[in-house]
Amino acid sequence: MRPFKYSNAPDPATAIKIVSANPTAKYLGGGTNLVDLMKEDVMRPSELVDVTRLKYSKIEKKGDGVSIGSTATNAFTANDEIIRKNYPLLSMAILAGASAQIRNMATNGGNLNQRTRCPYFYDVHMPCNKREPGTGCGAFNGLNKNHAIFGWSEKCVATHPSDMAVALAALDAVVQVEGLNNAKRSIQFADFHRLPGDHPEKDNNLKQGEFITSIDLPANQLADKSYYLKIRERSSYAFALVSVAAALVTDGNKVKEVRIALGGVAHKPWRASVAEKWLTGKEATEANFKAAAAAELKNAKPLEHNKYKVGLAAKAIARALEGAMQGGAYGTMEADSTNKD
Incomplete structure (x- = not known):
């Protein structure tokens, strides 16, 4: 693992200011994906800003729907009474993913931002446009048994690994984000992640430094089925x-x-x-x-x-x-x- 600077953000504005100013800085939540990638030398952030102490861990009613905090853990979210009763599809998806230990650490914001598990992405000796733009896609003409059948391009055929995100897509979730100078915006879940196109290195449509504060679930009548x-x-x-x-x-x-x-x-x-x-x-x-x-x-x-x-x-x-x-x-x-x- 390469050296990096670590800081513990006292408030959202400070965290956003640090990451916005440094294109190689990353937010650190549970670290269940990012730290692994740093150990494998796949990702090389120069600075990590710990956001786990920021006050975005609540799950609460919002109008007729629910707001899920970005720093709440996957386990806390899956077992929350409101989620289990009104959005059981989300509970099911989270509990189908990873292990209990990882769910206890992983945050909701981190889950949305996790990278692909494509073996060509993880192997720094292989070409991968997602890891190093312009080097090619090793999986396109390589071993692609576990890869995409929809929406791929010749630049990348990797798949997104999240179970939670699949349920959020079905539930028409809305991602709330905050940027510099308290600038806030809402992103429909269908528009949050990207297809690879010519820029597979871009997993989503967040701007540098934008921080996910919550995920909103609109009311629906889907709970029984x-x-x-x-x-x-x-x-x-x-x-x-x-x-x-x-x-x-x-x-x-x-x-x-x-x-x-x-x-x-x-x-x-x-x-x-x-x-x-x-x-x-x-x-x-x-x-x-x-x-x-x-x-x-x-x-x-x-x-x-x-x-x-x-x-x-x-x-x-x-x-x-x-x-x-x-x-x-x-x-x-x-x-x-x-x-x-």
Whole structure:
């Protein structure tokens, strides 16, 4: 690990001023991703500003919805009574991710800002445009079994690793951020993360020094029919090959509203808008769930080694919708690591 300066911010304005003035400075929350990357020499910040003592750890009502503090831990958030009752999809997704120890440390803001787990990104001896722009994408013509099938570019085919973010995408969350001189803005979750395009080094649309203060969840009627499904290569401590956050509002057996977001398939949480549009107004049947999933996956662009993800994602969408109709919970499936295209 390279030398760096460490400071403990006494207030948000000080933290924001320090990081805004130094393009190689980073905020430090739980450190469960950033510190690992520093140890591997993947990230080399010259300065870390500890924000864990800033007063953004509350989860509280905000209008008809809820505001989740950015420095609250993932574990605290998943187990909060308001979240469990009104936004069980978020609890399910968080509890499907990482380990209990990591969830106890990781913060909500840090979860949104975590980097990809692509092995080419982690290996400093391999080309990676995300780690070092202009060097190429090793995974594009390399081993890309776990990589994207939506939204990738030749510059980057990595996937976003967060489970929590997939649920937030389905719940139409809004990210509240603060910049210099107390400048505040709201970012719709769909606009927070970026697809790689020509600049895969940019994970999101935050400006240098902007700090996430909270994540707002608008009120909805999805709590009774929500389900999070995560498919991975082993039963624990693994990132998703494909994950699905699904939630429904029905009138009898007719779908009035549906939310579907996918993880493990793109550079950002992927909102399955084609499937949502197809299914809205139709009967909530297994056949229709499969048809909606098939409509979404028509737009998939698999790479050489991950064609299996197309069929896997289609089946996962249908299964998650069935789980939601049965009253919710979360499920995990262990995929066959020898799965061939």
